[in-house]
Amino acid sequence: QKEVEQNSGPLSVPEGAIASLNCTYSDRGSQSFFWYRQYSGKSPELIMSIYSNGDKEDGRFTAQLNKASQYVSLLIRDSQPSDSATYLCAVKASGTYKYIFGTGTRLKVLA
Amino acid sequence: NAGVTQTPKFQVLKTGQSMTLQCAQDMNHNSMYWYRQDPGMGLRLIYYSASEGTTDKGEVPNGYNVSRLNKREFSLRLESAAPSQTSVYFCASSGTREAFFGQGTRLTVV
Numbered sequence: 775q776k777e778v779e780q781n782s783g784p785l786s787v788p789e790g791a792i793a794s795l796n797c798t799y800s801d802r803g804s805q806s807f808f809w810y811r812q813y814s815g816k817s818p819e820l821i822m823s824i825y826s827n828g829d830k831e832d833g834r835f836t837a838q839l840n841k842a843s844q845y846v847s848l849l850i851r852d853s854q855p856s857d858s859a860t861y862l863c864a865v866k867a868s869g870t871y872k873y874i875f876g877t878g879t880r881l882k883v884l885a
Numbered sequence: 886n887a888g889v890t891q892t893p894k895f896q897v898l899k900t901g902q903s904m905t906l907q908c909a910q911d912m913n914h915n916s917m918y919w920y921r922q923d924p925g926m927g928l929r930l931i932y933y934s935a936s937e938g939t940t941d942k943g944e945v946p947n948g949y950n951v952s953r954l955n956k957r958e959f960s961l962r963l964e965s966a967a968p969s970q971t972s973v974y975f976c977a978s979s980g981t982r983e984a985f986f987g988q989g990t991r992l993t994v995v
Contacts, residue, residue, distance in 0.1 A: 817986040871916045871935040873984050877927035
């Protein structure tokens, strides 16, 4: 069973701090990695995708990928209360069209 | 900019009733998916369609059927609803990379 693991949280950070969210995956052949944000009662919204080792920055968000360690992370700089949500890590399984999701990390940004 | 559209948004069924959840995308994506989301369980894949004319089982297909009607539309059918199928259902579509989700259907089976 190919798996994606996340700490369920909640992860609480003060406003303005850096939030660090982590994800590990079991399928060593995976090539595509995604972070989704899901507000309570809403659908998942894509915020970052990353395909090669290293960092990818988009505004306040940075995704980091380490394929050797099978580890993906998301950093949110200058965290805002509006960032409070559940963050889902997803991996596109090698050789298939399927996206495998972690159970999500709940982030709470305290004003 | 509709993206992925699901109908209905809410539904209450009695045990044993049948219904079809509809999904349509306007992004010209080849692949479409049905997921269910339950507290503490994350998103679990029910069925997917890699391209028009093909469908495959996901992680939790029992009790469901799907139809890829055309490139735009992918429906999910519950033939005889059970309380265990109470969940939030999401349809998604993808091209070669990212997947995009519809707004979800909250289904309660009583």
